[in-house]
Amino acid sequence: MSNILDLNLAGLQKAIRDKNLSAKEITEAYLQAIEQNYQSNCFISVTEEKAIQMAKESDKRIERGEALALDGIPIGVKDLFCTSGVRTTAGSNILSNFVPQYESTVTEQLWRDGAIMLGKCNMDEFAMGSANTTSYFGSVENPWTTRAKFGKKLVPGGSSGGSAAAVSGGLAVAATGSDTGGSIRQPASFCGIVGMKPTYGRCSRWGMVAFASSLDQAGPLTRTVQDAAILLKSMAGYDPKDSTSANVSVPNFELALNGDIRGLRVGVPREYKREETPPEIENLWQKGIDILKKAGAVISDVSLPHTKYALPTYYIIAPAEASSNLARYDGVRYGLRAEQAELQDMYQRTRDEGFGDEVKRRILIGTYVLSAGYYDAYYLKAQRVRALIKQDFDNVFENVDVLLTPTAPSEAFAIGENDDDPIKMYLNDIFTVPTSLAGLPAISIPGSLSDTGLPLGLQVVGKMFDEESVLKVGDILESGVEFTLQEVGKQ
Amino acid sequence: MKGLIEGQTGTWEVVIGLEVHAQVSSESKLFSGASTAFGAKPNTQVSLIDAAMPGMLPVINQHCVRQAIKTGLGINATVNLKSVFDRKNYFYPDLPQGYQISQYKQPIIGEGTLTIVSEDGEKEIGIERIHLEQDAGKSMHDQHPSKSFIDLNRSGVALMEIVSKPDMRSAVEAAAYIRKLRSIMRYLGTCDGNMQEGSLRCDVNVSVRKIGEELGTRCEIKNVNSIRFVQQAIDYEARRQVELLETGASIDQETRLFDASTGQTRSMRSKEEAHDYRYFPDPDLLPLEFSQNYVDEIKAELPELPDNKRDRFVSEFGLSAEDADTLVEEKATAEFYEELSNGRDKKLAANWVITELFGALNKSGIGLRESKVDAHNLGSLIDLISDGTISGRIAKDVFGEMFESGGSAGSIVASKGLRQISDSRQLTGLIDAVLSENHDKVTEFREGKDKLFGFFVGQVMKRSQGQANPKLVNELLKEKLHG
Amino acid sequence: MSLDKTMVQRVSQLARIEIEETQLETTARELNNILEWIEQLNEVDTEGVEPMASVTGHELPKRDDDVTDGGYPEKVLKNAPDRESDFFAVPKVVE
Numbered sequence A: 001m002s003n004i005l006d007l008n009l010a011g012l013q014k015a016i017r018d019k020n021l022s023a024k025e026i027t028e029a030y031l032q033a034i035e036q037n038y039q040s041n042c043f044i045s046v047t048e049e050k051a052i053q054m055a056k057e058s059d060k061r062i063e064r065g066e067a068l069a070l071d072g073i074p075i076g077v078k079d080l081f082c083t084s085g086v087r088t089t090a091g092s093n094i095l096s097n098f099v100p101q102y103e104s105t106v107t108e109q110l111w112r113d114g115a116i117m118l119g120k121c122n123m124d125e126f127a128m129g130s131a132n133t134t135s136y137f138g139s140v141e142n143p144w145t146t147r148a149k150f151g152k153k154l155v156p157g158g159s160s161g162g163s164a165a166a167v168s169g170g171l172a173v174a175a176t177g178s179d180t181g182g183s184i185r186q187p188a189s190f191c192g193i194v195g196m197k198p199t200y201g202r203c204s205r206w207g208m209v210a211f212a213s214s215l216d217q218a219g220p221l222t223r224t225v226q227d228a229a230i231l232l233k234s235m236a237g238y239d240p241k242d243s244t245s246a247n248v249s250v251p252n253f254e255l256a257l258n259g260d261i262r263g264l265r266v267g268v269p270r271e272y273k274r275e276e277t278p279p280e281i282e283n284l285w286q287k288g289i290d291i292l293k294k295a296g297a298v299i300s301d302v303s304l305p306h307t308k309y310a311l312p313t314y315y316i317i318a319p320a321e322a323s324s325n326l327a328r329y330d331g332v333r334y335g336l337r338a339e340q341a342e343l344q345d346m347y348q349r350t351r352d353e354g355f356g357d358e359v360k361r362r363i364l365i366g367t368y369v370l371s372a373g374y375y376d377a378y379y380l381k382a383q384r385v386r387a388l389i390k391q392d393f394d395n396v397f398e399n400v401d402v403l404l405t406p407t408a409p410s411e412a413f414a415i416g417e418n419d420d421d422p423i424k425m426y427l428n429d430i431f432t433v434p435t436s437l438a439g440l441p442a443i444s445i446p447g448s449l450s451d452t453g454l455p456l457g458l459q460v461v462g463k464m465f466d467e468e469s470v471l472k473v474g475d476i477l478e479s480g481v482e483f484t485l486q487e488v489g490k491q
Numbered sequence B: 001m002k003g004l005i006e007g008q009t010g011t012w013e014v015v016i017g018l019e020v021h022a023q024v025s026s027e028s029k030l031f032s033g034a035s036t037a038f039g040a041k042p043n044t045q046v047s048l049i050d051a052a053m054p055g056m057l058p059v060i061n062q063h064c065v066r067q068a069i070k071t072g073l074g075i076n077a078t079v080n081l082k083s084v085f086d087r088k089n090y091f092y093p094d095l096p097q098g099y100q101i102s103q104y105k106q107p108i109i110g111e112g113t114l115t116i117v118s119e120d121g122e123k124e125i126g127i128e129r130i131h132l133e134q135d136a137g138k139s140m141h142d143q144h145p146s147k148s149f150i151d152l153n154r155s156g157v158a159l160m161e162i163v164s165k166p167d168m169r170s171a172v173e174a175a176a177y178i179r180k181l182r183s184i185m186r187y188l189g190t191c192d193g194n195m196q197e198g199s200l201r202c203d204v205n206v207s208v209r210k211i212g213e214e215l216g217t218r219c220e221i222k223n224v225n226s227i228r229f230v231q232q233a234i235d236y237e238a239r240r241q242v243e244l245l246e247t248g249a250s251i252d253q254e255t256r257l258f259d260a261s262t263g264q265t266r267s268m269r270s271k272e273e274a275h276d277y278r279y280f281p282d283p284d285l286l287p288l289e290f291s292q293n294y295v296d297e298i299k300a301e302l303p304e305l306p307d308n309k310r311d312r313f314v315s316e317f318g319l320s321a322e323d324a325d326t327l328v329e330e331k332a333t334a335e336f337y338e339e340l341s342n343g344r345d346k347k348l349a350a351n352w353v354i355t356e357l358f359g360a361l362n363k364s365g366i367g368l369r370e371s372k373v374d375a376h377n378l379g380s381l382i383d384l385i386s387d388g389t390i391s392g393r394i395a396k397d398v399f400g401e402m403f404e405s406g407g408s409a410g411s412i413v414a415s416k417g418l419r420q421i422s423d424s425r426q427l428t429g430l431i432d433a434v435l436s437e438n439h440d441k442v443t444e445f446r447e448g449k450d451k452l453f454g455f456f457v458g459q460v461m462k463r464s465q466g467q468a469n470p471k472l473v474n475e476l477l478k479e480k481l482h483g
Numbered sequence C: 001m002s003l004d005k006t007m008v009q010r011v012s013q014l015a016r017i018e019i020e021e022t023q024l025e026t027t028a029r030e031l032n033n034i035l036e037w038i039e040q041l042n043e044v045d046t047e048g049v050e051p052m053a054s055v056t057g058h059e060l061p062k063r064d065d066d067v068t069d070g071g072y073p074e075k076v077l078k079n080a081p082d083r084e085s086d087f088f089a090v091p092k093v094v095e
């Protein structure tokens, strides 16, 4: 029997099916790993008792021959999914004492299928960040710090940094994340794992702490593409409680991984070639193109002319929505309250103490771009450019089935780097934000190691609700790049 | 024209526009499944959505949409097949989300009109728009020395904000407008119009100007919750503005509060801060769209509205316009009248409702709903008049008895022996007795004092304790006196 | 379209976020950097382009008018920082 922690999700499923491992054994192994690696700060809360309880129930079902799809699979949950009776903080001081009395739809569905909750994963405050350095609960250490023998502590990327680092570091076999502008894909790239943002509307947003409602989308972070397909199947589905949830059926994503992409048309957007991009990323991109070509795909050069404007568009729309979404944190009904004799002082002190600098910055920007006299120049303008960006993708997808790009413009950087320059930080999402604005499904696949020995990701983008093509191409890339986390980890 | 104010410097005209917040009649809230019932214990009718818990999302109640469309059709307004929900952002402890979901640039209902009857006759009042929005919770500031209390039961209840054009020129017109609007919504069943329970609240915009001049600066008096208070607030506010302007001062555009105990309006301190609501389309919702077909179906199911009913009462039933107006204002009254007049003399039925029934209700201070006399009972009474069983005079007494006790007309007439005497032999006996007791007057009559005829009728009626059939008494008396 | 101290103050007041007097200048500079960068959008010709609020193509789903929720004041008040009986309590509001 190989080490429990080395098995991926599909591997654990098999071990359980073959009665080689029990849910309890698996869960305990992970809880132990979490305890031994607490300094990585991947988890804000570890729900040990709950995990053991859930594992016991899994084992009972397995014993009765009534095993559910995810029975015995211990996962981490990004701390912006509300979990009933379990503190949910969104990485913020303002929710540091908040215990939801309800369960988010996405996690509800995971428990419905037998998955086991290990705990709540660290994240950038309200999912605003690309390095997990804005969390009230401290930074998360990327496990590649030690793997690559990097001198300084590395960021895991963000905002789903805790989730990505946990999966990469063997503290969870998989985790949920949320992606507003790249928050699943970019940390997946930094941590050398698979991260998928499904089509906007594929997973319910009900019970997920909102950052930017028109962009937020839940998705899986896993070790393999197959694992992502399995987890996504559970997370996805129409939810009548979310008006933006899409009433479309959920395919068995795993079945899409048939290895056949002959004739599939792959577009390579020329605007993603930037002078600033390091050659190793260019090389990785070319490597991806070669793999797909070899597998029978038809590669073509395509143009998404408004790509350059995606980030500034995003930094109007997301803060605008956030400024409104975060107005509910006022110290009245839940969360932190700074006691004051006057109501207005209470509001201001509560929000001053409760929010960190990046969140405040975005609230201020968002408030400004919506305010009288500026709305048209900023917010309406951004909505118009968003329409053009979406149009770019629609045009391109008339001729290709998927797009291939790098996931992030760099490898993981040291904690503290880029913190003093918001725009530099924002540029991390330069390749992921356009697809977020267009609502398209996209996956990040670990592609190669940089010169410093850090993972770099490739991104596959698909048409609306065509996660199957995205996963299929991701699967081909995964087997083609001959890169697996386990192997590298053991070096 | 009424509603003008004579000042030192000339005559001032009052200009009034109203924003009416009407609670949509519905079981559950606009965006959540919590109940809207009035009077529940604090925070019991609150969903996690209404409390704006993190991650909660709105889903629209289609009945509320229907109700807004109905209301729009009731004021002959444009129904917009596409409208958009916006967030109106501001902080207030009873506004859990930190924004109100409302409609700003694209409301569900566009321009419409309604007709009021004012001091100067019929008048059309323009309606600018109706939009759907959520109500806030309730704050109580008088329960504790240093705290305000928040109850979210109302949070998320559906409201229609009905915005009029500045077309009213007096407090009386404003009152007539609210009554008419309420009447239409009650006919439609879209708002119960109960002002005590807060189902109907008004923001009153008042300005004054010299006739023919541009509109003056207006003040908005917030949340006035009775028609009487609306009138008082307008009268006070108009006079205040005229007095200020006549001293050469100017009016500050501001939000004011009406104090019912003093009948005055005062500036609202807490609203002084300049607002900037930062409206933008709610990203948790999509545009509200429906087809013209859907609207047409709703239109086909609309009940007869007060104006149409009134016209029918006048043209088909022959009622006076004034009587018809009175009967149709309240849906309940109109229904009562229609049931009563069915198969009966329409005018007689109208008289009985307006004069007797309303008179008695007013006197006892109760409403039609609490009345012991129902349409069936009152109908039987009218039938007894029509078939000559009792006289109109007796009928009034019987009605008095019915109103008190709730008994049926037939049984009251029978038990009190109030049947009309229509037997001519019996009546001749009574007449003879009266004539023989008044020999001198008979002589005077026969000498030409015609006016005494009435006296004889009266005496006969009196002697019969009112039960004599007056028509027959007339005939028989004529025969006797002239014969 | 550059933010001055007064505007920063006004925006922070609207957002109920306290900014110390001494921090106004720095905050204004920070925000202006971001806004300047954002303003590259002005290069884009958006003449005649409809603003896009959502990528969602479906119709707004509507629910029936049934009472399906509420009736759990304890859940609603569970996290209240301050409560008086079944009310949320806040510092007294003066109107």
Ligand SMILES: [Mg+2]
Residues within 6 Å of the ligand: B019, B203
């Ligand atoms: Mg108003």
Ligand SMILES: [Zn+2]
Residues within 6 Å of the ligand: B021, B133, B161
């Ligand atoms: Zn309103």
